[in-house]
C-alpha cells in the first residue's frame with residue numbers, strides 16, 4: 001500500500017470519498033456490532049426522524065502524521081464524550097465511548113493512504129455522526145438510529161501564511177439560554193447559515209455571537225470559541241453554558257498554564273471589555289487558532305494591537321506549542337496523542 005496520488009498542499013476543506021467508512025445501526029434497543037463498508041451512500045425512509053425533526057448530532061476531529069512518521073489522533077476520547085452528551089440532550093441512544101474511539105482507529109487505519117504526510121499542513125478530517133433513521137411523523141424521538149464515521153483529507157487551514165480575520169458582532173442569536181448551544185447538534189448549524197452568509201455578503205469572515213438573554217457577553221462564533229489576551233499577558237476565555245466546549249480551547253488553556261506559565265481566566269467576558277484586549281483568536285479543530293485582527297460592531301471598529309498582518313505574540317506561542325504537541329515535536333500530556341500506526 002502506498003499513499004494516494006493527491007496534491008496534499010492544494011487540498012481545500014472539501015469532501016472527497018475515501019476507501020472505507022464505519023457504520024453501526026441501533027435497533028430494538030441495541031447497537032449492532034458495526035463494520036467498515038465501502039458504501040458511501042445512506043439509504044433511509046422518506047419519513048426518517050432526521051429528515052423531519054433534525055434529530056442528528058456530529059463530531060469533528062483529525063488524524064495526521066507526526067514528525068517521526070506515526071499516524072495519530074488528538075484526544076478522541078473528548079470527542080467521544082462530547083458526542084455522548086449531544087446524544088443524551090437529543091434523546092438519542094449514546095454510541096458507547098470506547099466503541100467511538102475504536103471506530104476512529106478502524107477508519108483511520110483503513111484509510112491510512114489518505115492521511116497526508118508530515119509537513120504538508122494537510123490532515124485527515126474525521127466526521128462521526130448519528131441520526132434518527134426510522135419513520136417518525138408525530139414529534140418524538142426515533143426508535144432506530146445510525147452511527148457513521150467517514151473521513152476526508154483536507155488542506156492546510158492557512159494557505160500562504162496566517163492572516164488575521166475581520167469579524168462582526170452579529171444581531172442574530174446562536175443559542176438560547178438553556179437551549180442546545182453546548183452540544184454539537186446539526187440544528188445549531190442550520191440556524192447559523194443565514195447569519196454567516198449575511199456576514200460574508202457584508203465582507204466579514206465570521207460572526208461574534210453575544211449571549212441571547214442580555215446581548216452584553218461574548219459567546220463564540222458559529223464554529224469556534226474565543227481566546228483573548230490582556231495587555232499584561234493573561235489569557236481570557238468566555239465561560240458560558242450555551243457555547244460548545246471546544247476541545248482545542250480546553251487544550252490551549254492547559255498549554256497556557258502548564259507549558260507557558262501564563263495566567264488563565266475562564267469567566268464571563270463583557271463585550272464592553274473586548275476593546276481593552278491586546279490579542280484575540282478563534283480556537284477550534286480546523287485552524288487550532290485563527291487570529292482576529294478586527295471586530296466590527298455595527299460600524300464601530302475594534303482593532304487589536306496585534307494588527308492585520310500577524311498573530312499576536314501570545315497567540316503565536318500558544319499556537320506553536322499546541323501544534324508542536326500534536327505533531328510530536330513537543331512532549332504531550334499523558335493520553336493526548338493516540339497512536340494508530
Ligand SMILES: Cc1ncc(COP(=O)(O)O)c(C=O)c1O
Pocket residue numbers: 060220221222223224225244245246247248249283284285286
Ligand atoms: C460552535 C463551535 N464552537 C467551537 C468549536 C471548536 O471545538 P473543537 O475545538 O472541539 O473543534 C466548534 C467546532 O467543533 C464549533 O462548531
